[in-house]
Amino acid sequence: MLNTYQFPQFDYRQSPEQAAGTVLRHPVVVVGAGPVGLTAALDLAARGLRVVILDDNNTVSVGSRAVCYAKRPLEIWDRLGVARPMLDKGIEWKLGRVFLRDKEVYSFDLLPEDGHKIPAFINLQQYYLEEYMVAAAMANPLIDLRWKHKVVSMRQGEDHVSLAVETPDGIFQMEADWLLACDGANSDIRRMVGAEFTGQFFQDRFLIADIVMKAGFPTERWFWFDPDFHRGQSALLHKQADDVWRLDFQLGWEADPEREKRPENIIPRVREMLGPDAEFELEWASVYQFACRRVDNFRHGRVLFAGDAAHQVSPFGARGANTGVQDIDNLSWKLAAVVKGQAPEALIDSYHAERAFAADDNILNSTRxxxxxxxxxxxxxxxxxxxxxxxxxxxxxxxxVNSGRLSTPTPYVESPLNTPDAEEWSGRMAPGTCAADAPVRSGGQAGWLLEHLGEGFTLLVSGPEAEPVTCGAFTASVLRVGQDIEDSEGKIATRYDLCDGAVYLIRPDQHIAARWRSFDPEAIRAAILRATAGTEA
Amino acid sequence: MTLNLLPNIEAPDAFYEALTEAQRDMSEDEANDMNARLVLILANQIGRLADLKEAIRLARD
Known part of the structure; x- marks a missing residue:
């Protein structure tokens, strides 16, 4: 089907519970083994939970899907130990150029400063990304990845969800304390729950063509308005791995999708774009139209929505998969804490508060x-x-000029989990913001700040006066700058305005919960309580 | 509200003449295109979002 990629076929296995005909209650069941569902399984397993993932297929994503992966999701995958093959195989880039006709009118640099482990963006075909995460999931004893398992009906109980699941061996019943719907924009679970999924449709069609060619174009995002090769419309060119290039042609609302995706109609378009001498082979093509919409609530009882199942955006801005992975970053530590009985269910409600806020920001940018x-x-x-x-x-x-504002994390500036600043600070690390990386040295080894943040809460402190702080089931460990890690290039000091004695409370998802100019264990305890939706005993 | 709604254009008649004179020989389409460019150039001169939104509101109502 593709010239550059062999799709793996994963084995279906009948589960012991289906074979035995017993109904088992699982702590967490994830529906959908795409980038978001796989990240969920890996993150929840990293936090010690057993996870079952159900997927109705038995291979990775087929065809032209997500291409651009942003810094923050790559940092999350790095935390989960799966970023390395993605970075090795992917194409790094950070510059976007916009052309009018054949003249450049605007360019943007997505990471204008250095001193970050992870690049601004990589481009990588979605099937590679999924393949690496599937391998990690299958090697993880806490993850039970079940292919050819399709949820055909579900019922919400008071404290669990009952599922009917169809496999090649028939239909069986299973139960879950929590169900994560990561089953994409056309989510069956969302339909079964009856959740509203509303927004705006755009009356336009786009042809997406992936071609294989050896070409000397730089690895930048090139976007044309009204190009000479495609007058009156827009076009986009972007490199992926294996010399595969993503081309995107705006077609207009009147275009006939069936006609436009025939090779005999695509090839002349591509030839006009690349010139008569270009040698290329068509790898994949499809015609898309777009909508921007989101689910009414990310939580419906014991069902939690994430990724495209929760929100859909246009592809201009690479905000689909990227924001879906950040949903999981936000949800997994909260769900793990609730499942382990460390935090009240109200912590799960903050998932909607924070990620619906981010989804609305993404939808706003994508709509514009x-x-x-x-x-x-x-x-x-x-x-x-x-x-x-x-x-x-x-x-x-x-x-x-707006050819897509590319995905960056949305700070949770209005989150109920934040403790507002009581002092004046410079820099961008306000409560609710994702912690910025910085180069550090530790034990004579060069490394990165984010690698030193723990799985739980971390106190990033400057100066000697600090000790771990416990609040209920949560203990914030201490990471001393100047002692545990050395701020080798002074970037922590500037990015965090980390003067002597300053203390940052950083959440398990590497977001800032609170900060102070001096160490005050009572204030820290109160901030942990707030960040975990706890109430005073 | 900081939008100045008191007379502020120096030589109002000369400004008005320049505006209409520029479009005297234009088609409807050309004039509309010019107006769009003019709005953008003037908007950049004003710059402040609150003022621009107030101006849009006044022009719309």
């Missing part, structure tokens, strides 16, 4: 980009064209 690329009426098309015309001549118009 799509409205620029696909103007809704003649008046907005006139403004769009005016921006593009002016951007060629005058710098002021260039920041208005």
């Amino acid at each position: 980009s799509t409205d620029f690329i696909t103007p809704k009426n003649a008046a907005s098309r006139r403004y769009r064209d005016a921006v593009l015309a002016l951007s060629g001549k005058y710098p002021f118009a260039r920041p208005l």
Whole structure:
């Protein structure tokens, strides 16, 4: 089917519970073994939970799916020990260029500062990414990955979910204390729960073609408005692994998808884009249309939605899989704490508060980009064209050009888990923000700050006066800058405004919960209580 | 509210003349395109989002 990739076929095995006809209650069942479901299994297992993943297929993602993986999800995968093969196989990039006709009008650098372990972005076909995570999941004794298991019905109980699951051996029943729906934009679980999934559809169609070619284009994201090879529409060129290139052509609403995805219609388009001498083979093509929408609540009883099952965006901005993985980063430590009886169920509700806020931010950015690329009426098309015309001549118009604002983490600035600052701070590390990486040295070895943050709460402190702080089941360990780790390039000091005596309380998902100018165990205890939705005993 | 709704254009008649004169020989489409560019150039001069939103509200109502 593809020239560059052999799809693995994973073995279906009948589960002992289906063979025996007994109904088992599992702590967590994940539906969907895509990037989000696999990340969920790996993260929950890393936090000591047994996880069952059900997938209705028995291979990885087929065809042109997600391509661009951003720094933050890669940091999460690095925490889970699966980032290395992704970084080795993927194509690093950080520059985007925007052209009007054949003239560059705008460019952006997604990581303008150095001193981070993980690059701004890599491009990698989704099947590779899934393959690496499947291998890690299958090697993990806490993860039970079951292929060709399709959930055909479900019922919510007071404290669990009952599922009917269809396999090649028929239908059997299973139960879960918690069900994670990671089953994509067309989520069956969402339909079974009856959750609302509303938003905006865009009246436009896009042809996505992956081609194989040896070409000297730089590994940058190139986006054209009104290019000479595709007048009146937009186009995108982006490199993936194995000399596969992602091409994206805007077609307009009137285009016939069946006609447009025939090779005899695609190849002339590609030839016009790349010139008459380009040698290429068509790897995969499909025609897409887009919607931006989200589920009404990320939690419905004991069902939790994550990834595309919870929110859908247009692809301009690479905000789909990237934000889905961050859903899991947010959810897994909370779910693990609740399952282990360390925190009340209210902690799970903060998952909706924080990630629906992030989803709305993603949808806002994605909608703005799509409205620029696909103007809704003649008046907005006139403004769009005016921006593009002016951007060629005058710098002021260039920041208005919107070919996609690429995925960055949304700080949870309004989260109920944050303890607001009582003092003045400089830099970006306000409560609710994802902790910035920095180069460090430890025991004579060069490393990175994020590698030193623990699985639980961490106190990042400067100066000698600090000790671990316990609040209920949670103990925040101490990471002393200048002692446990050396701020080898001074980047922690500047990025965190970490003056002598300062203390940061960092959550298990590497987000800032609170910070103080001096060590105060009572304040820290109160902040841990707040960050775990606890109440005073 | 910081939008200045008192007379602020120096030589109002000369400004108005320049505006209409620029579009005297234009088609409807060309004039509309020019207006769009003009709005963007003037918006950049103002810069402040609150002022721009207030101006949009005044123009719409």
